[in-house]
Amino acid sequence: MTDRAEFTGPLWDKGIAMRRQVAGDAYVDGALAKACDYTADLQKLVTETAWAMVWTRPGLAPRDRSLVTVSILIAQGKLHELKTHLRGALNNGVSRDEIKELMLHAAIYAGFPSCLEAFRVAGELFGEIDRSP
Numbered sequence: 001m002t003d004r005a006e007f008t009g010p011l012w013d014k015g016i017a018m019r020r021q022v023a024g025d026a027y028v029d030g031a032l033a034k035a036c037d038y039t040a041d042l043q044k045l046v047t048e049t050a051w052a053m054v055w056t057r058p059g060l061a062p063r064d065r066s067l068v069t070v071s072i073l074i075a076q077g078k079l080h081e082l083k084t085h086l087r088g089a090l091n092n093g094v095s096r097d098e099i100k101e102l103m104l105h106a107a108i109y110a111g112f113p114s115c116l117e118a119f120r121v122a123g124e125l126f127g128e129i130d131r132s133p
Contacts, residue, residue, distance in 0.1 A: 015052030
């Protein structure tokens with residue numbers, strides 16, 4: 001974690017708690033450790049806007065938000081973020097089988113190339129998880 005002065009306040013605290021719940025401490029700590037004077041404002045914006053103001057809203061459970069987010073990332077072909085949010089989906093209780101069904105469903109609406117890439121990313125992530133102690 002970093003001790004940047006801008007990474008404080010009630011909205012930050014709310015967002016960072018949700019971000020850690022979904023993405024995990026290792027991912028969040030790594031992202032924050034990379035923050036520099038140029039990128040710190042982006043980390044603050046993402047944490048306070050996406051994670052504090054949207055992910056904590058009462059209208060959808062984090063599990064459902066994960067399903068929506070993974071679907072959108074597949075459709076947009078945002079593979080780096082997809083990997084992060086696939087891990088988050090698992091952390092939020094989505095099973096590997098449910099992820100597979102989501103990706104097969106997305107193939108029809110987002111296209112087969114997007115689905116093939118999503119399966120590749122998921123396979124890499126699941127392999128990493130299975131190999132970790």
